[in-house]
Amino acid sequence: MPDSTLSPTSNAPDATVEAYVATWNETDAARRQAGIACAWAAAGRYRDPLMASDGHAGIDAMPALSEAEGLAAVQARFPGFVLRRTSKVDSHNGQLRFSWSLGPEAGPAVVEGVDFCALAVDGRLEQVVGFIDGM
Amino acid sequence: MPDSTLSPTSNAPDATVEAYVATWNETDAARRQAGIACAWAAAGRYRDPLMASDGHAGIDAMPALSEAEGLAAVQARFPGFVLRRTSKVDSHNGQLRFSWSLGPEAGPAVVEGVDFCALAVDGRLEQVVGFIDGM
Numbered sequence: 226m227p228d229s230t231l232s233p234t235s236n237a238p239d240a241t242v243e244a245y246v247a248t249w250n251e252t253d254a255a256r257r258q259a260g261i262a263c264a265w266a267a268a269g270r271y272r273d274p275l276m277a278s279d280g281h282a283g284i285d286a287m288p289a290l291s292e293a294e295g296l297a298a299v300q301a302r303f304p305g306f307v308l309r310r311t312s313k314v315d316s317h318n319g320q321l322r323f324s325w326s327l328g329p330e331a332g333p334a335v336v337e338g339v340d341f342c343a344l345a346v347d348g349r350l351e352q353v354v355g356f357i358d359g360m
Numbered sequence: 361m362p363d364s365t366l367s368p369t370s371n372a373p374d375a376t377v378e379a380y381v382a383t384w385n386e387t388d389a390a391r392r393q394a395g396i397a398c399a400w401a402a403a404g405r406y407r408d409p410l411m412a413s414d415g416h417a418g419i420d421a422m423p424a425l426s427e428a429e430g431l432a433a434v435q436a437r438f439p440g441f442v443l444r445r446t447s448k449v450d451s452h453n454g455q456l457r458f459s460w461s462l463g464p465e466a467g468p469a470v471v472e473g474v475d476f477c478a479l480a481v482d483g484r485l486e487q488v489v490g491f492i493d494g495m
Contacts, residue, residue: 272453273452274453315491317407317408317409317491318409318412318489320407320489339457341455341457341476354453354455356450356452356457
């Protein structure tokens with residue numbers, strides 16, 4: 226029951242970010258899609274300098290829909306890479322930011338950046354805008 | 361003619377941020393209000409951990425409307441303080457971020473932070489969300 230796992234409690238921003246980070250690292254398609262439904266509002270929008278995706282299916286980006294976008298494509302291109310949250314979740318007014326790194330499990334980060342997120346009233350992600358700090 | 365001074369050209373994000381920063385430092389009410397109309401879309405929203413303002417009048421926050429919010433109130437509380445942009449403007453997909461500091465003209469910064477902004481199609485600010493890095 227994805228919708229019941231998050232609620233707008235005081236630690237909702239942290240729980241939402243944990244669910245979001247987990248979707249980046251989940252390579253089982255069914256579990257990743259369930260996680261996306263936990264973390265994201267139905268009309269969620271993702272934007273970074275390289276990718277733009279809308280809605281649960283767009284964010285997951287099954288290869289049949291698009292080979293160029295989405296978590297599935299990122300995982301296919303960078304097998305074994307792990308997304309890690311590297312700062313606390315700093316939130317106010319339904320908005321939050323956190324820093325992250327992406328790279329191989331045992332090696333140094335290949336990309337680092339900041340995600341700026343807006344939460345829907347149910348605590349799920351309405352928008353994620355990613356910025357790159359180093360590559 | 362505030363609406364004609366900004367257009368969605370390649371350097372629009374920089375020009376918008378310059379116009380926005382200038383409104384923080386403009387103590388003449390009429391010039392500040394004209395600057396706000398240049399920098400902000402009519403339905404613009406400002407959020408930081410301490411202030412929330414909507415629309416041109418709310419962002420300006422004439423004392424008759426509210427003594428607790430807005431640029432006029434900040435200037436009254438911290439006379440001589442200057443807002444400075446301390447990073448480049450990093451933008452993509454109509455979204456941008458930049459770092460700033462606030463403090464006395466000749467002294468060290470009292471507050472530092474990051475603003476995340478969404479631009480309207482005309483290049484003006486639709487939303488500014490500020491986060492504090494140090495105080």
